Amino acid sequence: MPRRVTVKHIAQELGISMMTVSRALNDRPNVDERTKKKVLDASKRMSYIPNSVAKSLVQRKTHTIGVVVPEITHSFFPEAIRGIEEVAYKKGYQIMLTHSAEDAKREKAVIHTLASKRVDGLLISVAESVHNNEIYKQIMKQQGLPIVFFDRCVYGIGASCVSINDEESARMITNHLIKLGYKKIAHLSGPKTVSIGLARLKGFTKAMEEHKLKIPEGYIVEAGFHEIGGYKAMNKLLDSITNGGPRAIVAVNDPAAFGAMKAINEHGLRIPEDIAIVGFSDDIRAELLKTPLTTVRQPAYEVGKKAAEKLIAHIENKKEKIEDLAVETEQVIRSSCGAVLNN
Amino acid sequence: MPRRVTVKHIAQELGISMMTVSRALNDRPNVDERTKKKVLDASKRMSYIPNSVAKSLVQRKTHTIGVVVPEITHSFFPEAIRGIEEVAYKKGYQIMLTHSAEDAKREKAVIHTLASKRVDGLLISVAESVHNNEIYKQIMKQQGLPIVFFDRCVYGIGASCVSINDEESARMITNHLIKLGYKKIAHLSGPKTVSIGLARLKGFTKAMEEHKLKIPEGYIVEAGFHEIGGYKAMNKLLDSITNGGPRAIVAVNDPAAFGAMKAINEHGLRIPEDIAIVGFSDDIRAELLKTPLTTVRQPAYEVGKKAAEKLIAHIENKKEKIEDLAVETEQVIRSSCGAVLNN
DNA sequence: TTGTATGCGTTATCAT
DNA sequence: ATGATAACGCATACAA
Numbered sequence: 001m002p003r004r005v006t007v008k009h010i011a012q013e014l015g016i017s018m019m020t021v022s023r024a025l026n027d028r029p030n031v032d033e034r035t036k037k038k039v040l041d042a043s044k045r046m047s048y049i050p051n052s053v054a055k056s057l058v059q060r061k062t063h064t065i066g067v068v069v070p071e072i073t074h075s076f077f078p079e080a081i082r083g084i085e086e087v088a089y090k091k092g093y094q095i096m097l098t099h100s101a102e103d104a105k106r107e108k109a110v111i112h113t114l115a116s117k118r119v120d121g122l123l124i125s126v127a128e129s130v131h132n133n134e135i136y137k138q139i140m141k142q143q144g145l146p147i148v149f150f151d152r153c154v155y156g157i158g159a160s161c162v163s164i165n166d167e168e169s170a171r172m173i174t175n176h177l178i179k180l181g182y183k184k185i186a187h188l189s190g191p192k193t194v195s196i197g198l199a200r201l202k203g204f205t206k207a208m209e210e211h212k213l214k215i216p217e218g219y220i221v222e223a224g225f226h227e228i229g230g231y232k233a234m235n236k237l238l239d240s241i242t243n244g245g246p247r248a249i250v251a252v253n254d255p256a257a258f259g260a261m262k263a264i265n266e267h268g269l270r271i272p273e274d275i276a277i278v279g280f281s282d283d284i285r286a287e288l289l290k291t292p293l294t295t296v297r298q299p300a301y302e303v304g305k306k307a308a309e310k311l312i313a314h315i316e317n318k319k320e321k322i323e324d325l326a327v328e329t330e331q332v333i334r335s336s337c338g339a340v341l342n343n
Numbered sequence: 344m345p346r347r348v349t350v351k352h353i354a355q356e357l358g359i360s361m362m363t364v365s366r367a368l369n370d371r372p373n374v375d376e377r378t379k380k381k382v383l384d385a386s387k388r389m390s391y392i393p394n395s396v397a398k399s400l401v402q403r404k405t406h407t408i409g410v411v412v413p414e415i416t417h418s419f420f421p422e423a424i425r426g427i428e429e430v431a432y433k434k435g436y437q438i439m440l441t442h443s444a445e446d447a448k449r450e451k452a453v454i455h456t457l458a459s460k461r462v463d464g465l466l467i468s469v470a471e472s473v474h475n476n477e478i479y480k481q482i483m484k485q486q487g488l489p490i491v492f493f494d495r496c497v498y499g500i501g502a503s504c505v506s507i508n509d510e511e512s513a514r515m516i517t518n519h520l521i522k523l524g525y526k527k528i529a530h531l532s533g534p535k536t537v538s539i540g541l542a543r544l545k546g547f548t549k550a551m552e553e554h555k556l557k558i559p560e561g562y563i564v565e566a567g568f569h570e571i572g573g574y575k576a577m578n579k580l581l582d583s584i585t586n587g588g589p590r591a592i593v594a595v596n597d598p599a600a601f602g603a604m605k606a607i608n609e610h611g612l613r614i615p616e617d618i619a620i621v622g623f624s625d626d627i628r629a630e631l632l633k634t635p636l637t638t639v640r641q642p643a644y645e646v647g648k649k650a651a652e653k654l655i656a657h658i659e660n661k662k663e664k665i666e667d668l669a670v671e672t673e674q675v676i677r678s679s680c681g682a683v684l685n686n
Numbered sequence: 687t688t689g690t691a692t693g694c695g696t697t698a699t700c701a702t
Numbered sequence: 703a704t705g706a707t708a709a710c711g712c713a714t715a716c717a718a
Contacts, residue, residue, distance in 0.1 A: 054695035288631035397711035
């Protein structure tokens with residue numbers, strides 16, 4: 001930062017006090033209209049740009065929201081960030097975007113940096129490798145920084161959370177398979193440490209239980225959130241088959257489903273004739289596959305928007321209710337589940 | 344911001360001066376080891392997190408980079424932002440991400456906000472609707488804020504720029520069509536106000552001229568960067584045909600190509616048998632289409648990375664050379680151009 | 687090695 | 703309506 005025009009310069013230029021300049025610039029009521037005009041003219045003429053850093057120091061408010069995402073390029077997040085940005089822009093906040101690279105240590109580091117930068121609040125989607133919640137609690141309690149989790153949440157520590165109803169959505173999509181007549185259904189699960197992984201697993205088992213369907217030993221395989229994990233998990237499943245194997249797969253998300261589909265094809269099996277599969281996310285690629293993937297559409301923009309709104313509410317009103325918000329999902333039925341509609 | 348632990352509190356707690364605390368916390372050489380240890384212990388015990396806002400005010404440096412993108416969700420940008428973030432993280436900078444929504448007014452507003460927040464530099468990819476460069480010049484000259492443009496650049500105003508070599512890449516991909524034997528080739532161009540739109544158009548015409556191929560009247564249609572524009576432009580082209588129409592299309596980018604392909608199909612024409620087409624971007628969808636799209640891969644991550652590196656170089660060394668950097672592209676030959684390789 | 691005074695650019699507070 | 707002073711939290715410059 002080179003030295004720039006300040007309130008002081010304007011004040012000297014006009015031979016008035018800094019306070020009058022400040023008041024004029026901030027459109028406060030008790031300033032003479034002519035004085036105000038003079039100040040505004042001078043500030044324009046001198047290309048004055050207020051120093052928000054100084055302002056933030058005295059007002060203890062930065063109008064900045066810290067955002068922590070595990071993987072910026074993950075189709076869900078650009079949309080979510082877009083939603084966050086839109087709300088932030090409208091409400092006069094900036095967003096400081098950071099990336100944890102799914103790494104708990106890095107997540108902790110960026111959270112500390114954001115706290116140090118005195119962001120007014122934090123929007124966090126938890127990294128896969130996170131195993132304890134101390135950092136979030138500390139930041140909230142000791143630093144008084146509000147946190148709203150989105151998509152991947154941490155419950156029971158006094159933070160609001162905005163996500164889709166993962167459990168219910170997983171139950172619904174599993175039900176869809178069951179209604180189509182599938183009985184031997186396996187699940188490629190997410191990491192057990194991440195809330196949405198657990199919730200989707202729960203939704204899957206719930207649907208199965210409701211229909212009195214057994215989940216054979218080894219039919220729940222941890223795949224993680226990425227294509228490679230889905231590929232490996234599916235191979236593991238197909239290689240360990242003794243009595244015919246599963247007839248349908250519920251994958252924790254679309255990338256995992258893509259990997260699984262690759263493995264299925266490599267085993268010489270057809271989709272959906274031999275094995276049906278459904279995903280979760282409505283990745284942009286899902287409808288373009290050779291066998292388009294039945295999946296659950298997550299309104300990412302909506303999640304980001306709601307999360308940002310909730311966070312700003314917490315920031316501007318300490319008494320804002322802490323709660324978990326769910327955004328409605330939508331089933332997208334394509335041909336991979338064996339119920340060809342209009343494809 | 345609630346009131347938090349400060350250097351003063353630590354100093355009082357230990358009965359020493361603020362300066363000693365400050366030195367210890369910043370690992371300055373001239374501090375007694377035992378004193379330093381005491382300070383570090385106390386700061387940990389008291390959950391001290393330094394106030395970067397205050398630090399920035401006195402040091403006139405925020406370690407923050409402002410990023411302006413026209414459309415966060417545009418496949419290219421998440422990758423580029425990822426590259427920016429990676430470099431920033433390694434060099435100890437944060438990024439403040441803003442979105443112009445392709446709107447010149449909004450871009451101007453966010454640039455002013457970022458300047459007000461005293462970011463150390465600006466990374467800008469210009470919005471489509473921008474028609475003059477005053478704002479960039481002002482920010483650079485009057486505020487002394489370095490700007491590095493990326494992807495969509497503004498030349499000749501003393502800012503560095505990182506992009507792919509659009510003209511050369513467009514020339515190459517057009518050449519590819521020409522070598523395959525196509526002679527009647529049309530171009531769906533980008534907005535004429537955006538640098539990459541112009542450069543690609545230039546590359547196209549250059550390739551045609553080099554091979555002494557004529558570009559018939561009406562064979563260059565402005566389509567913009569989006570699918571809908573490509574669709575409309577292609578329809579216009581096909582509807583205005585008098586003597587057979589084009590045998591091949593060079594689209595300004597993949598989304599425009601997608602739109603054009605839709606129009607071609609709707610006219611009952613086959614790709615590539617009746618009309619061949621190539622795009623530009625290697626959008627994630629390009630290879631998944633029914634007829635996979637031949638295109639130019641843009642290493643977005645690389646562009647972001649180089650741009651961030653260049654900007655930080657400008658920030659940390661006022662004499663850093665202003666220059667235009669090009670990142671190498673790669674042709675991705677698929678079946679839409681009629682030269683089926685391994686697809 | 688440690689401490690004191692001062693200033694970064696702005697606004698809150700109290701005064702006129 | 704306007705101004706003087708102090709304060710925000712920290713680091714620079716200088717002194718001891």
